[in-house]
Amino acid sequence: MNRDGETYGEVKQVVSYRDDVFVWVYLDQVDKVIRYEAYVIGYDDRGEPSTLDFVLEEGVLDNVHEVPLFWNLLQRYCEREAVSAPGGSVPFADGKLVTAPTLFHFYRSLSADELEEVHAYFADQEAYLKEKRRSRWVRMLRALGYDVIESL
Secondary structure, three states: OOOOOOOOOOOOOEEEHHHHEEEEEEEEOOOOEEEEEEEEEEEOOOOOEEEEEEEEEEEEEEEHHHOHHHHHHHHHHHHHHHHHOOOOOOOOOOOOOOOOOOOOOHHHHOOHHHHHHHHHHHHHHHHHHHHHOHHHHHHHHHHOOOEEEOOO
């Protein structure tokens, strides 16, 4: 044993930050928030990348209406939905709690250009988070017992 308590010859799993750690940013259509997940991919027996190994961190970035891009898209979406709603555009509560509708049809309502804007926004946020949270996520991986390298 060495003085750090490790046994000589002990092999730790290695994670390449650039190649194995990914961030996924997406719209939660029920809660109407922009969420993210940082995750590490696994490898199959041949050493080929397989699928998600574990989630390192998850969280909420913003309420969807606080992001200008989504605010504008949601305004247009709500206008289209209100026009096509049966019984007019104003729902009546009749003394009952009225919840805002989910955004289940939001993506289908987007044009190709709007969808491209949304995906570009998500990609920018993913790159930003991966860089900004780098030291935190590397510390977390090391605390889990991984050796972390920059890239393969």
